[in-house]
Amino acid sequence: MNSPTVTEEFLLDQRPDAMSRRGLLKRSGGVALAVAAGSMVSPTAAAAAPASDRFVQIFLRGGMDALNAVAPAGDPAYAAARPGIAVPMGALLPLDSTFGLHPSLGALAPLWQAGQLAFVHSVGNPQGDRSHFEAQDAVECGTPVSSAVRTGWLARHLTARGQTGAALRAVGIGETQNMTLAGQRNAVTLRSLNNFRVQVGDKDRVAYERAIRLMHSGFSHQIAGSGTATLSALGEVRGLLAPEFATSPQAAYPDSNFGKALRNLAQCAKGPVGLEAGTVDIGGWDHHTGLGNHTDGQLARKLTDLAAGLAAFRTDLGDLWATTTVVVVSEFGRRVEENGDGGVDHGHGGLMMVLGGGVRGGKVYGGWRGLATSVLDRGDLPVLTDWRNVYAEIVASRLGNGNALGAVFPGLKPSFLGLVNPR
Amino acid sequence: MSSRLVSRRTVLRGSAVAAVAGAVGPTRVFATEAAAAPALALSSEPVLHALRRLTYGPYPGLVGAVQASGVRAWLEVQMQPARIADANVDSILKYQFPHMLLTSAQIRARYKGKGWQAMQQLKGATVVRAVWSQRHLQEVMHGFWSDHFYTHPSDGVALWGKFDEDKRLRANAFTSFGRLLHLSASSPAMLSFLNNDESSEDDINENYGRELLELHTVGLAGGYTEADVRGAALAMTGWTYDKETLAFKYNPKLHYNGEVKVLGWKHPNIDGTAGGVETGRSLLDYLASHPATARHISTKLLRRLVADAPPASLVASTTAIFLASKGSVPALLRHIVASREFAASTGHKVRRPFDMVTASVRATGGRYRASAGQKGAEELLWRMAEMGHAPFDWIDPDGYPDTAEAWLSSVGVLGRWNTSLAIAGRWFKGVEMKDAKTLAGGKDRPAKAGPLVDSLTMALTGQGFARAHRNAIIEYLDASESTIIDDNTLSWRGPRVIALILASPYMQVR
Numbered sequence A: 001m002n003s004p005t006v007t008e009e010f011l012l013d014q015r016p017d018a019m020s021r022r023g024l025l026k027r028s029g030g031v032a033l034a035v036a037a038g039s040m041v042s043p044t045a046a047a048a049a050p051a052s053d054r055f056v057q058i059f060l061r062g063g064m065d066a067l068n069a070v071a072p073a074g075d076p077a078y079a080a081a082r083p084g085i086a087v088p089m090g091a092l093l094p095l096d097s098t099f100g101l102h103p104s105l106g107a108l109a110p111l112w113q114a115g116q117l118a119f120v121h122s123v124g125n126p127q128g129d130r131s132h133f134e135a136q137d138a139v140e141c142g143t144p145v146s147s148a149v150r151t152g153w154l155a156r157h158l159t160a161r162g163q164t165g166a167a168l169r170a171v172g173i174g175e176t177q178n179m180t181l182a183g184q185r186n187a188v189t190l191r192s193l194n195n196f197r198v199q200v201g202d203k204d205r206v207a208y209e210r211a212i213r214l215m216h217s218g219f220s221h222q223i224a225g226s227g228t229a230t231l232s233a234l235g236e237v238r239g240l241l242a243p244e245f246a247t248s249p250q251a252a253y254p255d256s257n258f259g260k261a262l263r264n265l266a267q268c269a270k271g272p273v274g275l276e277a278g279t280v281d282i283g284g285w286d287h288h289t290g291l292g293n294h295t296d297g298q299l300a301r302k303l304t305d306l307a308a309g310l311a312a313f314r315t316d317l318g319d320l321w322a323t324t325t326v327v328v329v330s331e332f333g334r335r336v337e338e339n340g341d342g343g344v345d346h347g348h349g350g351l352m353m354v355l356g357g358g359v360r361g362g363k364v365y366g367g368w369r370g371l372a373t374s375v376l377d378r379g380d381l382p383v384l385t386d387w388r389n390v391y392a393e394i395v396a397s398r399l400g401n402g403n404a405l406g407a408v409f410p411g412l413k414p415s416f417l418g419l420v421n422p423r
Numbered sequence B: 001m002s003s004r005l006v007s008r009r010t011v012l013r014g015s016a017v018a019a020v021a022g023a024v025g026p027t028r029v030f031a032t033e034a035a036a037a038p039a040l041a042l043s044s045e046p047v048l049h050a051l052r053r054l055t056y057g058p059y060p061g062l063v064g065a066v067q068a069s070g071v072r073a074w075l076e077v078q079m080q081p082a083r084i085a086d087a088n089v090d091s092i093l094k095y096q097f098p099h100m101l102l103t104s105a106q107i108r109a110r111y112k113g114k115g116w117q118a119m120q121q122l123k124g125a126t127v128v129r130a131v132w133s134q135r136h137l138q139e140v141m142h143g144f145w146s147d148h149f150y151t152h153p154s155d156g157v158a159l160w161g162k163f164d165e166d167k168r169l170r171a172n173a174f175t176s177f178g179r180l181l182h183l184s185a186s187s188p189a190m191l192s193f194l195n196n197d198e199s200s201e202d203d204i205n206e207n208y209g210r211e212l213l214e215l216h217t218v219g220l221a222g223g224y225t226e227a228d229v230r231g232a233a234l235a236m237t238g239w240t241y242d243k244e245t246l247a248f249k250y251n252p253k254l255h256y257n258g259e260v261k262v263l264g265w266k267h268p269n270i271d272g273t274a275g276g277v278e279t280g281r282s283l284l285d286y287l288a289s290h291p292a293t294a295r296h297i298s299t300k301l302l303r304r305l306v307a308d309a310p311p312a313s314l315v316a317s318t319t320a321i322f323l324a325s326k327g328s329v330p331a332l333l334r335h336i337v338a339s340r341e342f343a344a345s346t347g348h349k350v351r352r353p354f355d356m357v358t359a360s361v362r363a364t365g366g367r368y369r370a371s372a373g374q375k376g377a378e379e380l381l382w383r384m385a386e387m388g389h390a391p392f393d394w395i396d397p398d399g400y401p402d403t404a405e406a407w408l409s410s411v412g413v414l415g416r417w418n419t420s421l422a423i424a425g426r427w428f429k430g431v432e433m434k435d436a437k438t439l440a441g442g443k444d445r446p447a448k449a450g451p452l453v454d455s456l457t458m459a460l461t462g463q464g465f466a467r468a469h470r471n472a473i474i475e476y477l478d479a480s481e482s483t484i485i486d487d488n489t490l491s492w493r494g495p496r497v498i499a500l501i502l503a504s505p506y507m508q509v510r
Helices: A008-014 A018-027 A030-040 A043-048 A076-081 A103-113 A130-141 A153-161 A202-215 A222-240 A257-270 A298-323 A386-395 A402-408 B003-019 B047-054 B060-069 B071-078 B087-096 B104-110 B115-132 B135-146 B158-159 B160-173 B177-185 B190-191 B207-215 B225-235 B270-286 B289-304 B312-324 B329-338 B353-365 B377-385 B410-424 B448-462 B468-477 B488-504
Strands: A052-058 A119-125 A170-173 A188-190 A277-282 A326-331 A350-356 A363-365 B238-239 B249-252 B260-262 B266-268
Touching: A008 B177, A030 A326, A052 A298, A076 B115, A103 A298, A119 A386, A130 B377, A153 A170, A153 A277, A153 A386, A153 A402, A170 A257, A170 B329, A202 A222, A202 B468, A202 B488, A222 A257, A257 A277, A277 A298, A277 A402, A298 A350, A326 A386, A350 A386, A363 B071, A386 A402, A402 B135, A402 B249, A402 B329, B047 B060, B047 B071, B047 B289, B071 B135, B071 B329, B087 B115, B087 B160, B104 B115, B104 B158, B104 B160, B115 B158, B115 B160, B115 B353, B115 B377, B135 B266, B135 B289, B158 B160, B158 B190, B160 B177, B160 B190, B177 B190, B177 B207, B177 B270, B190 B238, B207 B225, B207 B270, B225 B260, B225 B377, B238 B270, B249 B468, B260 B270, B266 B270, B289 B312, B353 B377, B353 B410, B353 B448, B377 B410, B448 B488, B468 B488
Parallel strands: A052 A277, A052 A326, A119 A363, A170 A188, A170 A277
Antiparallel strands: A119 A350, A326 A350, B238 B249, B260 B266
């Protein structure tokens, strides 16, 4: 492990209170835990697990238009299919002989040049349909067909790695729990670090939380464990508000929900809270109408926010960036041809972005085949790369969990693109 | 909690129960009773227990009434809701939510382009009924069927049709499973939500056919195949609605003609012009009486009323009652409530956020302020939405989850604590809760801290707390057992004490 930072697991085990926090979590299972704790969560088990990057997933809800974000400007069929909304060749930031970057993603250019940003084009769910609901489910559950088994792939990854006892191991920033983390015990969902608190004044807080803690002690019930775990998370979050984890003055986050979410996630990454996985959602990518052009319109505004947030996140993380992997994903791409309302309808193949210190970036992956009708899938980009293979490679090469791929992505025959350097 | 451990125990327990069917003693129904650590000291007094399961929360007047009549007699009356006067709710609905008494078509005519506003009122009326209706069990069963035959009112007919569908689910809450299944299958909201309206001989949409099997009837354990899903979708083609009247309509032009098969059912289905309705009804009748359906529905009902992982013995006996009674809802409820497993299940459910809000408002004696219009309902709805459990906000066709696991994330638990603070702090403009002094007995309230805390826990949860938990509240008051708490201190610290009681496991667990 050559990274400049110590792994979270190691840090945790060095903390004097690590055992007691574990003890609290253990009690949460009630009944059987006293017996099983020793074998299930031995203090050395976590430290023995292979080192892992912090993993961050950013989900663009609604179906991001891959073709205007990373445009195949070299293909004349692109401009022909989109007379009103194609990004003109001259406005694109050239990536390679085929593709150019939407100018609103310009804040990501330094990462591309540093080789820390890769795109995967024509990626998606080979069996996916064009409904938001089912497609999002499939992406998050990591199963090609939405099934009644509703756990997220990221939750299965964390489960397979074993418990660490960290109160903020998996954090979703948003309103409701991200499906990607569904099934992960004690995954914390919070709207913002500042609002994650009991709504009593500072003067009363200690006494009030103490009373709550006592009320959740001395008996065995699921709610006792959840209560004490929540109190631990509250304590961890308070710790993260300390000045040493504050946003770097150089990090220019946009003043948007997305910017705020990444700012909070960076605080979690900097603090000694054992963060391994974070998720952030951005809604509003379903551009059936008024998608706009390269200077203005809905897509340009969304992309500007996305790129500015990611660039600031990278700056804010500093040295931690070396051991961070970020994936930007959406449920599907959009149709090749522009519709009658200046937008594009639901499509099939889409775009993923992979960013981080261990990424083999500066390259568009995915095996582009052009936009000829014979190539397209009912008028949409085909799926040439199963999206699970992007995740699977990261799980194996960056998240130290290659042995568990069968559990994380059941039924997948892994085939890696070579997107990341092994840790 | 460690779901892995508990579920493994449940499996073991389940097989043991199966092996010695009927011979399991009353203290061995639930695995957790063998625990080394003591269980939560939630009162297992039969009336309190029954009301925690069969209503949206007990309160002193209700507990007293049921103690007088007995649970069994009370249950019989509750299953005939038309016989129960409900003046309070009638009045709130008539004056604050009058449009919710209209039909779907009338509501659409009035709210066209403002579907969200109309739906907000349906949600509000749902909360009002859950909190203030005297037809307690009808609301609980309405909630159950509403989650089971779930439609998300996103837009279009799925939204406008919801108003009629909701009324029918409530009105039929005590009929039979088969009747409810037919009701749901011919509901325009359902046919739109699951795309049966787009399904035709030429372009089959399997969405409804799949959920009919997976969610509504036989369940995933029903042993059906993709061919059965397709068979169900083919059989149901043509079941759609009239766009103008929002009434069910059969459209023979969409119907597939030719033999259809699902599991052990088949139908020649030759004359689609007239017979497509008959084909669909025949399939629904078959599915409604299928043993896998009996087991699936019994298990879900037990999950709602008894435990997240209901005992195998009770699943088996309830399934038998389902089959013998042709899915009669009253027969199922009588059986479950009279069972020893039900009696032994104290504390095996965690209130979902919706129930947590309703139970807290009922316990604090909340009154709806007519002068605030719909605001009272909106304030409660907002709290539910904060915790992810406002009526009809779930997007998926499987309805809100009904296990504690789904609702005890950190943000979920924190939401409960902060909601408790809001209710106890009387932050609402549209709902008026009683203050601490009134709850503790008014002028005659105990003066000393210990008895005062006891009177508050009794008023709010119907029981005293375990010593350590009671002492935690006394300590929070900076008091000891016999410290005198004057009115001034009580008015200042009372809201926080009530919040602690509402946030406590004694209120969150049922």
